[in-house]
Amino acid sequence: MKVAILGIGLMGGSLAASLRGGSFASSITGYDLDPKVRERGMQLDLLDATAASPAQAAHGADLVVLASPVGSMAGLLTDITDALGAATIVTDLGSTKANVVDAARRALGPAFARFVPAHPIAGGERSGLEGAEPDLFEGRTVVITPESETRADAIERVEQLWRSCGAKIVTMDAARHDRLLASVSHLPHVLAFALVAQIADQPDAQAKLSIAGAGFRDFTRIAASSPALWTDIAMANRDAIGQELRGLIALLQQVDRALGAGDADTLQALFERASHTRRQLGGSHSGP
Amino acid sequence: MKVAILGIGLMGGSLAASLRGGSFASSITGYDLDPKVRERGMQLDLLDATAASPAQAAHGADLVVLASPVGSMAGLLTDITDALGAATIVTDLGSTKANVVDAARRALGPAFARFVPAHPIAGGERSGLEGAEPDLFEGRTVVITPESETRADAIERVEQLWRSCGAKIVTMDAARHDRLLASVSHLPHVLAFALVAQIADQPDAQAKLSIAGAGFRDFTRIAASSPALWTDIAMANRDAIGQELRGLIALLQQVDRALGAGDADTLQALFERASHTRRQLGGSHSGP
Numbered sequence: 397m398k399v400a401i402l403g404i405g406l407m408g409g410s411l412a413a414s415l416r417g418g419s420f421a422s423s424i425t426g427y428d429l430d431p432k433v434r435e436r437g438m439q440l441d442l443l444d445a446t447a448a449s450p451a452q453a454a455h456g457a458d459l460v461v462l463a464s465p466v467g468s469m470a471g472l473l474t475d476i477t478d479a480l481g482a483a484t485i486v487t488d489l490g491s492t493k494a495n496v497v498d499a500a501r502r503a504l505g506p507a508f509a510r511f512v513p514a515h516p517i518a519g520g521e522r523s524g525l526e527g528a529e530p531d532l533f534e535g536r537t538v539v540i541t542p543e544s545e546t547r548a549d550a551i552e553r554v555e556q557l558w559r560s561c562g563a564k565i566v567t568m569d570a571a572r573h574d575r576l577l578a579s580v581s582h583l584p585h586v587l588a589f590a591l592v593a594q595i596a597d598q599p600d601a602q603a604k605l606s607i608a609g610a611g612f613r614d615f616t617r618i619a620a621s622s623p624a625l626w627t628d629i630a631m632a633n634r635d636a637i638g639q640e641l642r643g644l645i646a647l648l649q650q651v652d653r654a655l656g657a658g659d660a661d662t663l664q665a666l667f668e669r670a671s672h673t674r675r676q677l678g679g680s681h682s683g684p
Numbered sequence: 685m686k687v688a689i690l691g692i693g694l695m696g697g698s699l700a701a702s703l704r705g706g707s708f709a710s711s712i713t714g715y716d717l718d719p720k721v722r723e724r725g726m727q728l729d730l731l732d733a734t735a736a737s738p739a740q741a742a743h744g745a746d747l748v749v750l751a752s753p754v755g756s757m758a759g760l761l762t763d764i765t766d767a768l769g770a771a772t773i774v775t776d777l778g779s780t781k782a783n784v785v786d787a788a789r790r791a792l793g794p795a796f797a798r799f800v801p802a803h804p805i806a807g808g809e810r811s812g813l814e815g816a817e818p819d820l821f822e823g824r825t826v827v828i829t830p831e832s833e834t835r836a837d838a839i840e841r842v843e844q845l846w847r848s849c850g851a852k853i854v855t856m857d858a859a860r861h862d863r864l865l866a867s868v869s870h871l872p873h874v875l876a877f878a879l880v881a882q883i884a885d886q887p888d889a890q891a892k893l894s895i896a897g898a899g900f901r902d903f904t905r906i907a908a909s910s911p912a913l914w915t916d917i918a919m920a921n922r923d924a925i926g927q928e929l930r931g932l933i934a935l936l937q938q939v940d941r942a943l944g945a946g947d948a949d950t951l952q953a954l955f956e957r958a959s960h961t962r963r964q965l966g967g968s969h970s971g972p
Contacts, residue, residue, distance in 0.1 A: 517897045537895055566895065579883055580896040584903050590935050591875060592958035594928075595867055605961065607825055607854065608868040609805045611909075614902040615872050620962035621899075623955035627948050634943040640882075641940050645933055647878050652929050655922040660915050667911035670880035673893065674908035 397422055397553075400457035402450050402472055404428040404437045406519060407489045408463030409528030411561065412442040417530055420560040427453035429464075433525055442528070451479040459553065462488035462496075467628035469496050473503035480507050485550045487512040487557070491577065492632040493541045493570035501543075512554040513541045513570060516563060517581075523622045534562035541570040578636035583644065585626055586637060588618035685710055685841075688745035690738050690760055692716040692725045694807060695777045696751030697816030699849065700730040705818055708848040715741035717752075721813055730816070739767040747841065750776035750784075755916035757784050761791035768795050773838045775800040775845070779865065780920040781829045781858035789831075800842040801829045801858060804851060805869075811910045822850035829858040866924035871932065873914055874925060876906035 399421040401408045408426070415421040426443040427450050428434045434446040447453035454460045454476040462472055469490055480486065486507065490496045493513050500511045518536040538558040542551050555565050568576075592615055595604055608616075630637055647666075654662040687709040689696045696714070703709040714731040715738050716722045722734040735741035742748045742764040750760055757778055768774065774795065778784045781801050788799045806824040826846040830839050843853050856864075880903055883892050896904075918925055935954075942950040 517895055519897070539895060576888070576892050576895055579886070579892045580900045584879060584899045586939060587875065587879060587936075588899070589955045589958040590939060591872060591932060592961045593954050594932050594935050596957050596961045598867070600864070601961075604864050604867045607805055607827060607864055609807070611872045611876070611906045612868045614906055616958075616962045618899045618902055619955075619958040621959070623952055623959050626955055627952040630943065630951050631946065631948050634946065638940055638943040641936060641943070644879060644882050645936050645940070647882050648875075648929060648933050648936075651874060651878060652926055652933070655918065655926040655929070658919065658922065660919050663918050664911055664915040666881050667877045667907075667914050669884050670877040670904075670907040671909070671911045673880045673884045673889075674904045 397458045398425070398456060399423070400425045400427070400447070400453040400460045401443075402427045402453055402460065402462050402476070403464030403468075404433050404442070404525055405463065406523050406525070406527045406532070407516070408461065409437065409440075409442060409525040410518075410530065410532035411461060411463065411489070412437065413440075413528055413530035414533060414561040415557075416442060418560045420557060425453050425457065436525055440525070450475040454479040454484070456481070457484055459557065460484060460486045461557075462486070462490070465625050465628045466490040466492050466496060466632045470499035470503065473499055477503050477505065477507065480504075483510070485510045485512065485553050487514050487554045489514065489516055490632075491515060491581070491629045493539075493573045495632040497541070497543060497570050508543075509545045509547050510550045512546060512550050513543075514554055514558070515539045515541075515573065515577075516558065518563075523625065531562070533558065536563050537566050538563045539573050540565055540567050541573050542567065543570075574633050575636050578633055578640045582629055582633055582637045583640045585618060585621060586630060586641065587644070588615045589623075589626070591615050592619040685746045686713070686744060687711070688713045688715070688735070688741040688748045689731075690715045690741055690748065690750050690764070691752030691756075692721050692730070692813055693751065694811050694813070694815045694820075695804070696749070697725065697728075697730060697813040698806075698818065698820035699749065699751065699777070700725065701728075701816055701818035702821060702849040703845075704730060706848045708845060713741050713745065724813055728813070738763040742767040742772070744769070745772055747845065748772060748774045749845075750774070750778070753913050753916045754778040754780050754784060754920045758787035758791065761787055765791050765793065765795065768792075771798070773798045773800065773841050775802050775842045777802065777804055778920075779803060779869070779917045781827075781861045783920040785829070785831060785858050796831075797833045797835050798838045800834060800838050801831075802842055802846070803827045803829075803861065803865075804846065804849075806851075811913065819850070821846065824851050825854050826851045827861050828853055828855050829861050830855065831858075862921050863924050866921055866928045870917055870921055870925045871928045873906055873909060874918060874929065875932070876903045877911075877914070879903050880907040 404426045423444045425445045426437045427447045437443040516538045711732045713733045714725045715735040725731040804826040
């Protein structure tokens with residue numbers, strides 16, 4: 397199967413690297429906005445060919461994978477529509493789904509039936525092609541969010557793609573995906589950015605950072621994620637993130653009242669509910 | 685030097701294990717509220733002797749180390765006062781300092797001049813003697829917060845203790861310690877507990893946890909810390925934590941407004957301030 401990957405960063409590059417080790421892809425063509433990145437993809441032997449435009453990459457492909465930040469998906473979809481073959485399947489790696497589905501529905505016309513929205517839950521603080529690795533998706537979950545129009549054979553093919561990378565598939569609708577991810581991914585990132593920014597803004601930031609312990613380093617690791625990428629994600633899923641955020645603010649105000657009142661019982665009950673959750677996560681997740 | 689350690693958990697046990705490898709301690713006597721833990725400390729060859737009470741442990745010691753949760757320090761200090769020799773030095777490992785200093789001043793009388801408040805910034809999610817390890821303090825920072833009465837020779841001795849464990853010493857006053865730690869340790873923990881509890885409280889918690897990525901796992905790791913220990917810390921430093929928390933709530937409300945208004949620029953500016961901070965932390969810290 398001829399695969400075209402649009403966006404050769406951490407995610408697109410890792411997908412290419414993983415496909416290199418299997419038989420799913422007969423050839424991989426790569427496009428990236430940055431010509432140097434395209435060249436680097438060739439140097440690293442992740443690509444068979446590069447394309448000078450998204451449309452050129454999509455032309456002749458059996459499967460087109462959109463691996464760019466979610467904010468750029470709408471433009472890419474418009475760029476490739478006329479270049480798609482009658483049976484070409486299109487999929488994406490975006491961290492939000494409802495907005496990508498909307499953009500695809502608007503751009504693709506009848507080809508929307510062969511668009512399979514997908515989100516591999518992998519990545520982390522690294523970004524860019526240099527962080528790419530063939531086992532990034534090994535054991536990870538890929539959420540697929542088909543619409544009622546989505547063709548079963550297209551879904552099956554995208555599932556094959558991800559199984560060939562060692563990932564497991566979960567299917568749900570786009571709105572549910574966005575709500576769940578707002579909770580367990582988008583809000584935690586926003587929170588880590590906010591906590592670290594708050595400290596960075598203070599006059600004694602250096603003194604604080606110099607005695608930071610392991611807990612804070614976890615926050616800075618999360619907050620080291622790409623600001624541009626996360627601005628895109630936050631904008632694309634802002635309703636769901638806002639709702640989760642307001643819930644958390646209310647809980648934090650409750651914590652502030654408990655601190656003010658010296659109410660240790662309320663705090664301990666809260667801390668215990670959180671502490672138990674670690675055990676529920678248990679062995680169901682791999683990775684660091 | 686005869687050392688007595690009161691509280692043989694992660695911190696006290698690791699201190700004993702580290703002292704075992706050096707020449708600072710000629711003998712180590714351990715006390716723990718739980719007799720089974722005392723026995724276990726003997727089995728693991730971390731202790732030369734156990735004591736049946738804090739006073740018995742302190743009797744004849746050159747250096748008494750309080751390694752119990754901060755909430756229990758006041759009681760311990762009262763228990764040991766009459767057992768202290770005329771030259772016995774007392775120190776602690778508490779995560780908050782102003783409240784421990786107050787308790788020591790009240791309990792120790794003239795011996796308060798030989799009390800050296802200290803806080804080794806080490807630990808993490810593990811707790812209990814079974815997590816203890818000899819290199820827990822290697823390369824870590826120990827903050828010492830002497831009062832005007834504190835004798836220089838007592839400070840020097842406690843600095844020797846920590847240098848023998850591979851730690852580096854930073855000196856500041858107790859109020860400043862508590863403010864800095866509220867920012868970079870206590871608030872991050874409270875925040876992680878709150879975020880994880882918020883998700884745990886929701887009806888679709890299981891679905892959310894099942895697709896959680898690496899960022900959220902960092903939060904659950906922090907929130908897996910001992911609820912009792914952190915309730916103690918939060919109560920002991922509640923003014924400073926409350927102040928930091930209110931600052932963060934205001935920032936989160938600003939984020940909520942930016943999300944509502946679709947104001948990507950405000951978000952990206954915030955995310956970038958945070959992202960730069962990771963680099964400032966740079967190589968100045970060891971450990972995971």
